[in-house]
Amino acid sequence: MSAVEGLTVRHRRYIPYSHAHYAGNLVDGAYGLGLFGDVATELCIRSDGDEGLFASYSDVQFHSPIRAGDVVETTAVLTRVGTRSRTIEFSVHVVCRGRPDLGESAAEVCDPPVLATSAVGTVVVPPKS
Template sequence: MTQASRATEGFSVTHRRYVSYDHAHYAGNLVDGAYSLAMFGDVATELCIQTDSDEGLFASYSDVQFKAPVRAGDVVEATAVITRVGTRSRTVDFTLSVVCRGRPENGVSAAEVLSEPIVATTATGTVVVPVTS
């Protein structure tokens, strides 16, 4: 039995994650943009489960903006917000923000909680879920 959709505009899901050093691929311990997109996939999956009792499928991105670097040692927060609800599709706005940053210049394990999160990546995407009855 399929449960009716609970998808509404403004519904959101947020995940936080520590970015380990094995994700650094570039000088300065930079992490590639695919890391942000993978987190967006994870929050989109939970969003679909929460609203439609199905993992859903990620159909497309209509916009992706890389605004600031993500580095190994960061703690990042990815948020997905439904901005449009169709019969089977949902338009979702995504934001990935750095909320804590490693400070190796202050010691090998030094880090700080940022007073203001740094918006690192934004995107708009479309997810598709099965028809509910």
């Protein structure tokens, strides 16, 4: 195992209605940050054989809301490899969205996907032995 710039991990997830906190079935902005933690963990396992620890976020941007009934794709791309630190670019895109205005269970594919949240993060991994 070795950390290689460009390594990419993607997760997809349906957002259940039980996660909505606000009017319009919106989920809180921190939801996307939690998804970033999940893909960062897998990326660290794949690159370093360890779950790693988050050290910081920079440039967090909320571009579009995430709603209950959405299917989102969260992506992590390893962009810098230090001795123990790793810089990762993150994004959450809405790839499908519920359309309750068209029917109780109506939904559509978002083409193109809608960027909801982006960020840059730094994780640290244990030193190589």
